[in-house]
Amino acid sequence: MSSPTVAIDPQSTSRFVDTPKFRIHYYEAGQGHPLVLLHGSGPGATGWSNFQSNIAHLAQTNRVIAVDMPGWGRSDTQTAETGYDHPSALIDLLDALGLSRAALVGNSLGGTTAVEVAHRAPERVSHLITMGVPFPGQNYYSAGNGPSEGQKVLEEAYRQPTAENMKRLVSIMCFDPKWATDELAELRSAAASEHTEHLESYLKRPLPRPYFSLQPQQLREINVPTLAIHGRDDRVVSYENSLRLVSTLPDSRLLLLNRCGHWAQIEHADEFNRVTAQFVAQA
Structure with missing residues (x-):
């Protein structure tokens, strides 16, 4: 039986x-x-806002490091000089x-970073x-004839990070509206407002998207043990993306969750925490 989850706060x-290249903030x-x-x-994504439902549980068995990647949270932003790598x-x-x-x-984007590192190193x-x-x-990042519904909302929130757009953003990320709380929208709005240079950097990034370049x-060639988790009701990145992933990576498996949007780690936190800890312990 696992020990009780210890309360963990973002300050400590x-x-x-x-x-x-960067000063990087993490939890x-x-x-x-x-x-x-x-x-x-x-806008407003951070290691804490994405994983506040998971850090304490996973920290029972592992050293957990939830990163604000460059261009997000309290880390340095990205520029043409630093690159978007x-x-x-x-x-x-x-x-x-x-x-x-x-x-x-x-x-999402963090997953593409992880996949690239698994190939490079x-x-x-x-x-x-x-x-x-x-x-x-x-x-790929689309609905077949242009950006997905969720991607359109995300881009609009970057251009106009209003409270209303932040609420629309967290709402479209979730299948069940109960998870799109005002508190989560306010958390992301505050993070975005604190570092407007991150919003400007994202909008100035070169196209096509610089974050994923593998063929x-x-x-x-990636042979790292891989677990893909995807929401059946994801309106940002369709679950077909993870079907392609597990059909390509030789040592991979897929957990497809019904009644789940883009944030499996929030909407199905208990299951996500359990399968993540078990996969790392056993694979």
């Missing part, structure tokens, strides 16, 4: 570390094999923290867990 777990709790939690995109930034973070190997757990990745990850092919043959 807050940390900073300097890497060659840290627990001991054991490291789990690096990587948030998705969207999240995988390199993550490898630099692992080096700065003295982590030779870690399990990477990535939601497989010796640094013990396990790969993705939630709602976009994966190249048909309906199909490169993806087939």
Whole structure:
């Protein structure tokens, strides 16, 4: 039987570390094999807002590091000079923290970062867990004829980060409206307002999207144990993306959740926490 979950707050777990290009903020709790939690995109996304339902539970068995990636939260932003290379930034973070190997757990954009690192530096990745990850092919970040419904709302929230747009953003991320709380919308709104330079950086980023560049043959080379988790009702990134992932990566499996949107770690926190801890312990 696992021990009771210890209450963890964002102040006591807050940390900073300097890497060659960025000062990166993260939240840290627990001991054991490291789990690096990587948030998705969207204005106001942070390691805490994405994973506040998971950190305390996972920290019972593992050293948990929930990162504000460059361009988000309290970390430095990205510019044309620094580039928009999240995988390199993550490898630099692992080096700065003295982590030779870690399990990477990535939601959406964070999932693409994790997949890229698993290809570039497989010796640094013990396990790969993705939630709602976009994966190249048909309906990649789209609805087949343009951006997905959720992606349109996300982009509008970047252009106009009003309270109303933040509420629309958290609502479209969830299947059940009860999870799209005013508190979560306010948390993301406050984070976005505190660092408007991140919003400007995102809107100035080069197109096509700079965060994922692997080709199909490169993806087939990834042999890290992989668990893809996806919501059947995801309106941001269709679950077909994770079907392609597990049909491409040789050592992978899929957990498809009904009545679940883009945030499996929030809407189905208990199941997400349980299967993540078990996968890392056993795989």
